[in-house]
Amino acid sequence: MLQKTSPEIGGMGHSVKRKEDLRFIQGKGTYVDDVSLPGMVYGHMVRSPYAHARLTGIRSEEAKKLPGVLAVITGEDLAKAGLSWMPTLFHDKQMVLATGKVLFQSQEVAFVVAEDRYTAADAAELIEVDYEDLPVLVDPHRALDADAPILREDREEKTNHIFHWEVGDRQATDGVFQTAPVKAELNAFFPRCHPAPLETCGCVADYNPATTKLTVWETSQAPHAHRTLFALVAGLPEQNIRIIAPDIGGGFGNKVPIYPGYVCAVVASLQLGRPVKWIESRSENLQSTGFARDYHMKAEIAADRDGKVKALRVKTLADHGAFNAAAQPSKFPAGLFSICTGSYDFSEAFCEVDGVYTNKAPGGIAYRCSFRVTEAAYLIERAMDVLAQELKMDPVELRLKNFVPPDKFPYLCPLGWSYDSGDYKAAMELALEKIGYSELRKEQEEKRRKGELMGIGISSFTEIVGAGPSHTFDICGIKMFDSCEIRVHPTGKAIARMGTKAQGQGHETTFAQIVAQELGIPVADITVEEGDTDTAPYGLGTYASRSTPVAGTATAMASRKIRDKARKLAAHLLEASEEDLEWEPGKFFVKGAPSKSKTIQEIAFAAYTNFPAGLEAGLEAVHYYDPPNLTFPFGTYICVLDIDKGTGEPKVRRFVAVDDCGNIINPMVVEGQIHGGLTEGLAIAFMQEIAYDESGNVQGGTFMDYLIPTAVETPNWETDKTCTPSPHHPLGAKGVGESPNVGSPAAFVNAVVDALSHLGVKHIDMPIAPWKIWKILKEKGISE
Amino acid sequence: MATKKFVRVKVNGRDHEAEIEPRLLLVHFIREVLALTGTHVGCDTTNCGACTVLLDGRPVKSCTVFAVQADGREIRTIEGVANNGKLHPLQEGFKEEHGLQCGFCTPGMIMSACALLEKNPHPSEQEIRWGISGNLCRCTGYQNIVKAVQYAANKMA
Numbered sequence: 001m002l003q004k005t006s007p008e009i010g011g012m013g014h015s016v017k018r019k020e021d022l023r024f025i026q027g028k029g030t031y032v033d034d035v036s037l038p039g040m041v042y043g044h045m046v047r048s049p050y051a052h053a054r055l056t057g058i059r060s061e062e063a064k065k066l067p068g069v070l071a072v073i074t075g076e077d078l079a080k081a082g083l084s085w086m087p088t089l090f091h092d093k094q095m096v097l098a099t100g101k102v103l104f105q106s107q108e109v110a111f112v113v114a115e116d117r118y119t120a121a122d123a124a125e126l127i128e129v130d131y132e133d134l135p136v137l138v139d140p141h142r143a144l145d146a147d148a149p150i151l152r153e154d155r156e157e158k159t160n161h162i163f164h165w166e167v168g169d170r171q172a173t174d175g176v177f178q179t180a181p182v183k184a185e186l187n188a189f190f191p192r193c194h195p196a197p198l199e200t201c202g203c204v205a206d207y208n209p210a211t212t213k214l215t216v217w218e219t220s221q222a223p224h225a226h227r228t229l230f231a232l233v234a235g236l237p238e239q240n241i242r243i244i245a246p247d248i249g250g251g252f253g254n255k256v257p258i259y260p261g262y263v264c265a266v267v268a269s270l271q272l273g274r275p276v277k278w279i280e281s282r283s284e285n286l287q288s289t290g291f292a293r294d295y296h297m298k299a300e301i302a303a304d305r306d307g308k309v310k311a312l313r314v315k316t317l318a319d320h321g322a323f324n325a326a327a328q329p330s331k332f333p334a335g336l337f338s339i340c341t342g343s344y345d346f347s348e349a350f351c352e353v354d355g356v357y358t359n360k361a362p363g364g365i366a367y368r369c370s371f372r373v374t375e376a377a378y379l380i381e382r383a384m385d386v387l388a389q390e391l392k393m394d395p396v397e398l399r400l401k402n403f404v405p406p407d408k409f410p411y412l413c414p415l416g417w418s419y420d421s422g423d424y425k426a427a428m429e430l431a432l433e434k435i436g437y438s439e440l441r442k443e444q445e446e447k448r449r450k451g452e453l454m455g456i457g458i459s460s461f462t463e464i465v466g467a468g469p470s471h472t473f474d475i476c477g478i479k480m481f482d483s484c485e486i487r488v489h490p491t492g493k494a495i496a497r498m499g500t501k502a503q504g505q506g507h508e509t510t511f512a513q514i515v516a517q518e519l520g521i522p523v524a525d526i527t528v529e530e531g532d533t534d535t536a537p538y539g540l541g542t543y544a545s546r547s548t549p550v551a552g553t554a555t556a557m558a559s560r561k562i563r564d565k566a567r568k569l570a571a572h573l574l575e576a577s578e579e580d581l582e583w584e585p586g587k588f589f590v591k592g593a594p595s596k597s598k599t600i601q602e603i604a605f606a607a608y609t610n611f612p613a614g615l616e617a618g619l620e621a622v623h624y625y626d627p628p629n630l631t632f633p634f635g636t637y638i639c640v641l642d643i644d645k646g647t648g649e650p651k652v653r654r655f656v657a658v659d660d661c662g663n664i665i666n667p668m669v670v671e672g673q674i675h676g677g678l679t680e681g682l683a684i685a686f687m688q689e690i691a692y693d694e695s696g697n698v699q700g701g702t703f704m705d706y707l708i709p710t711a712v713e714t715p716n717w718e719t720d721k722t723c724t725p726s727p728h729h730p731l732g733a734k735g736v737g738e739s740p741n742v743g744s745p746a747a748f749v750n751a752v753v754d755a756l757s758h759l760g761v762k763h764i765d766m767p768i769a770p771w772k773i774w775k776i777l778k779e780k781g782i783s784e
Numbered sequence: 785m786a787t788k789k790f791v792r793v794k795v796n797g798r799d800h801e802a803e804i805e806p807r808l809l810l811v812h813f814i815r816e817v818l819a820l821t822g823t824h825v826g827c828d829t830t831n832c833g834a835c836t837v838l839l840d841g842r843p844v845k846s847c848t849v850f851a852v853q854a855d856g857r858e859i860r861t862i863e864g865v866a867n868n869g870k871l872h873p874l875q876e877g878f879k880e881e882h883g884l885q886c887g888f889c890t891p892g893m894i895m896s897a898c899a900l901l902e903k904n905p906h907p908s909e910q911e912i913r914w915g916i917s918g919n920l921c922r923c924t925g926y927q928n929i930v931k932a933v934q935y936a937a938n939k940m941a
Contacts, residue, residue, distance in 0.1 A: 023887075025871070025878050025884065025894065026862065026863070026865075027823070027861065027862035027891045031824070033821075033824075033825070034815075034821035198923075199824070247886075250885075252922070279825075282832075675925030675928065676923045679925035702828070703829050704831065710913075710916075710918075711913040711929065712913050712914060714926050717925060
């Protein structure tokens, strides 16, 4: 059990107001585009208008003549330095600037540098590029056809097939299906979508020829990993590279990869000896940087007539675009997709995934989820509803019948994951009670009699977060630990640095709360700093809800090391033995004599002024934490919506989200993250898709076409929680930021299908725009 | 390059003069000429509102206004919202009600809310939602932003 701290200390469980807010509300944040250096110049990317074309010539003489233009860099130029290709974060490589041919619309072709951003854009217009059309491959289902164009001529294997991956027992699973009395099948497409953080990607690269030091301010969720990759790829000494991720305007996975723009800015700065700024536009962000999902999935469930599930069989086609730039560090090509048995106790399961190349932007990044967990959660939660429909059973009853029971944890699922903890029924029951489920079902029945359309959608998802145990995760060999270094100053104030990097999560407050919890130093006295590779200990960054499970633990462990030393100092000051001292947040006291005590501030002062012989001066510690397992947050979400029969518009009436992320550091911050993730889930379910036409033209390339919900479309979210602490996490915490994005799409879609199920509707693919519903109503003859 | 134009604007109560290219966007003028970087750029299609400033008291998306169009007019940015170091009730509200996460939309959001409260000091929830509907936020889901505006409205009443 965690000791409760006072509000002044502000340890775990307190809704401490965020320390970072003061600069943001006054316009005093420092985002990458706010960095301005003497002599700084601007880069602009020339991009391909074609999805697949031979590159036969680039003429840049006119551009170079424009006053103010300093350099034009092409793929051929980079090739001379061996930099025209770079490794992706998943066993593939991608072009920095195109050589030979282009493979997707908006691919990077040339980089122009000029004295100011307008001149750079003008010069880009003057560059003439010759293309010869090549046949375009858009449909991943056609990628392996004999007559499909081979996209990646650079690879030895002349195929568009990237990988086949399977997990589970195929034979045993097939065996269960042969005899199962009930089978349900779902074919679902999780569309390509984009994290679209409000700040686009960008950097300022500053190479100083005198010191030979390269400093890069970068929109990076993983600055240390970027530093090492820059060192390995560009051959620069790692100590001469400093990556600074300043304030970041949202990431959601989009800012994990290294993008060609960063590399070009670095090359240009090396070439010119001047700082080079490159900031992408919104359309560049949506059209060329890490997309997510694009999974064509099939799930089959074998069950008994009474609804007890037996086996799950999943087959998926993954569209990775032109390069497999899946920014995911697991050892598995489909990441953690094998969490697809979800919250349910299947005896057998088998899952296979094939990845293919198409003429689309590269990626497959983990958008607000741990590497394909959103796809998995959506698939199983939709499939359970399909089974319920097949059995004519209430989806709640079906779920309750099949939940992994609390006494089965730690639970080894048939696809190999060991779930650390869970109480799915408790979360479900709280959600049912909050929403008034049985009354809603009665209301729905009455409405149906009147011809009105109302739906209730349930999702009781399980997440898997906190990458990760190094046996399963690494980035180019670097294991997925994370770190914290704490220094307590003589006056009892402290600075803590981590290998993570917040992009809105509030680490400056929540990580200070962990230190406050462990050391009793008030949150107000603790500075948290992340993102500067010259000062922070090495870590793998912030994504996959890993900050709290991994760096959060490192923070607690570093604090405990400090407390151990503080005990020695307190014993010295109190002239007592260490064993006779007891700790309460903020002070050591002598057992049985509470008035004989020393505060952590007094102890900190003594660490520099009055320490015993044999003890080093100072009060600091560093800890690197490699977790033994992942954490498994879960929850039940229930969506109630009404459908307008005139327009087909679904309107969310209520949405209850019950989350269980174990012990909570800051309830206010957790609730805020859930609101935000649900809103992103709403957008994915109803509004967003990065689609391509048959020529490979992006159809969702701006905010005019790729819709972001405004305050008007977004409902009020009702949140609540249950608490099942993680047994292996020293604070019992689990990570939460991604749960709402993972769990909610199925709740929305289940609600729409539920509203239309009596008409025989079994599935609708996202995004469920009103026209899709209207078309169904029209076909059924009930549109108004 | 076109002939430069002379502009004179009052920004957050201070006069500024500059020779600028006629095509220079107001947002770049504010950020790069005046070095007021609290106003952000989040899209290039006038959708996101991160660049919202007040032009003669009315909210505009400064990525879609030329700086020369602001000649002789008054501009207010996020840097001019606090009064002598004292936070504006809206700024306070955003902090108290957890109305921000990454902070990138916040300045534009506050400027739109400023304009709303000046016109309508007691807005309903729906009026607040419509009032900030030109500003996109990817982090908060707007619920706490609505509360932040309500906080300010109550405080200013």
